[in-house]
Amino acid sequence: MNLIELKDVAKSFRSGDGPPRTILDGVDFTLADGEIVALLGKSGSGKSTLLRIVAGLVPADAGRAAYRGRAIAGPLSGVAMVFQSFALFPWLTVRQNVELGLEAQGMAPAARRERTGAMLDLIGLSGFGSALPRELSGGMRQRVGIARALVTNPDVLLMDEAFSALDVLTGETLRGDILDLWESKRIPTRGMLVVSHNIEEAVMMADRIVILSSDPGRVRHEIRIDLPRPRDADAPEVRALVDEVYGLMTARPSATPASGARAAKVDWRLPDAGVGRIESVLDLLAGAPFHGRADLPQLSEDAELADEELLPAYEALALLGLAHVEGGDIALTTLGRRYAGADQGLRQELFGRQLLKHVPLAARIQSRLETEPDGSLPEEPFLELLADTLEAEQAKRMLEVAIEWGRYAELYEYDYHTGRLKLASDPEE
Numbered sequence: 534m535n536l537i538e539l540k541d542v543a544k545s546f547r548s549g550d551g552p553p554r555t556i557l558d559g560v561d562f563t564l565a566d567g568e569i570v571a572l573l574g575k576s577g578s579g580k581s582t583l584l585r586i587v588a589g590l591v592p593a594d595a596g597r598a599a600y601r602g603r604a605i606a607g608p609l610s611g612v613a614m615v616f617q618s619f620a621l622f623p624w625l626t627v628r629q630n631v632e633l634g635l636e637a638q639g640m641a642p643a644a645r646r647e648r649t650g651a652m653l654d655l656i657g658l659s660g661f662g663s664a665l666p667r668e669l670s671g672g673m674r675q676r677v678g679i680a681r682a683l684v685t686n687p688d689v690l691l692m693d694e695a696f697s698a699l700d701v702l703t704g705e706t707l708r709g710d711i712l713d714l715w716e717s718k719r720i721p722t723r724g725m726l727v728v729s730h731n732i733e734e735a736v737m738m739a740d741r742i743v744i745l746s747s748d749p750g751r752v753r754h755e756i757r758i759d760l761p762r763p764r765d766a767d768a769p770e771v772r773a774l775v776d777e778v779y780g781l782m783t784a785r786p787s788a789t790p791a792s793g794a795r796a797a798k799v800d801w802r803l804p805d806a807g808v809g810r811i812e813s814v815l816d817l818l819a820g821a822p823f824h825g826r827a828d829l830p831q832l833s834e835d836a837e838l839a840d841e842e843l844l845p846a847y848e849a850l851a852l853l854g855l856a857h858v859e860g861g862d863i864a865l866t867t868l869g870r871r872y873a874g875a876d877q878g879l880r881q882e883l884f885g886r887q888l889l890k891h892v893p894l895a896a897r898i899q900s901r902l903e904t905e906p907d908g909s910l911p912e913e914p915f916l917e918l919l920a921d922t923l924e925a926e927q928a929k930r931m932l933e934v935a936i937e938w939g940r941y942a943e944l945y946e947y948d949y950h951t952g953r954l955k956l957a958s959d960p961e962e
């Protein structure tokens with residue numbers, strides 16, 4: 534029997550007084566007994582929401598969510614969650630924080646104490662029981678978060694970016710320790726669902742990777758991984774899988790319009806990446822040792838930035854016609870090579886040309902401003918346009934990105950004195 538089963542699950546949220554926005558739609562998902570599944574997807578694709586539905590913290594609007602065949606109607610004692618933010622009570626000691634889960638289950642104090650002590654030993658917190666969270670390093674704090682989840686002997690462990698607030702080494706150590714507990718069966722947990730932003734982490738941990746699409750979130754790809762654990766991050770099979778997942782994550786979904794999507798509406802979204810980041814990735818790609826073509830994971834490693842910062846930059850390069858991204862590789866286009874060798878002035882000119890050609894939002898801003906006698910307009914009409922398909926916060930962010938890109942290209946800019954968008958003033962005048 535599956536531990537978790539979601540069938541045709543949907544969830545919408547209403548933000549402010551706007552219309553409800555569909556976050557998850559038609560999600561089918563299972564977590565089998567004995568399985569570790571990693572859930573990947575862009576920021577905002579609904580990963581945390583899916584986890585919260587599984588944890589019984591929020592109800593699905595439609596479809597069926599079941600734990601061991603029974604509908605999930607609220608928090609379950611067999612399901613525990615670890616959060617990115619640790620979510621510890623600062624005024625409670627390590628021991629008290631860990632005991633909380635047991636208290637909620639109504640366990641007697643003596644049994645609680647014993648179980649907590651054993652868990653602190655198991656997770657590497659022996660001797661820290663009476664410390665306060667603020668006295669611990671980030672890695673140790675997250676050990677407390679994990680101990681609090683595991684102390685209840687959960688059947689299913691949910692982890693929402695549990696390692697991403699930690700530095701790389703600490704995150705890897707902690708991840709290794711959890712996998713070790715899992716493999717050696719020193720914890721009774723039967724299944725894990727792990728949300729991550731880190732593609733390599735997903736490949737190192739999971740038996741199966743599930744990739745969510747965005748707007749709305751839906752299961753887009755599933756990749757089975759049959760390699761034994763612990764896995765060697767440098768093994769060719771692991772590298773090939775990391776490559777494959779990068780390829781799937783950077784594939785532009787707009788090429789195949791989702792069925793039932795509002796096809797008539799323009800997609801105003803643009804990747805959330807600043808010009809500085811876009812250009813530094815381009816320069817890195819153009820230089821040695823890549824010389825214009827790279828394996829995405831390798832480029833990411835050299836860039837020393839997290840995947841969630843790099844993926845939008847890759848997407849921006851592809852959108853602007855400066856690079857091709859395909860099957861886990863990235864290569865500069867002819868134009869991209871020219872751009873890499875260009876001086877500042879030519880770069881701005883090329884950027885502007887590509888912007889007007891490939892980014893509908895920038896082209897719209899430019900053409901609307903050009904019809905105004907004074908070349909300026911308040912930002913509201915643009916925000917309203919975006920709010921048609923995006924939620925308010927994302928609309929604001931997209932406009933910011935479009936403004937940053939346009940300002941760089943000297944097309945238009947934002948005037949902070951008037952709060953209006955205006956055509957860039959010609960420096961010659």
Ligand SMILES: Nc1ncnc2c1ncn2[C@@H]1O[C@H](COP(=O)(O)OP(=O)(O)OP(=O)(O)O)[C@@H](O)[C@H]1O
Binds near residue numbers: 546547548580583
């Ligand atoms: N309680 C809520 N009320 C309104 N909107 C919400 C609520 N919870 C989530 N959302 C919205 O739903 C969308 C998906 O959020 P969610 O946190 O599930 O995404 P995510 O994939 O976990 O993103 P990230 O990778 O950034 O953590 C976001 O646009 C978010 O703003």
Ligand SMILES: [Mg+2]
Binds near residue numbers: 581582
């Ligand atoms: Mg999240």
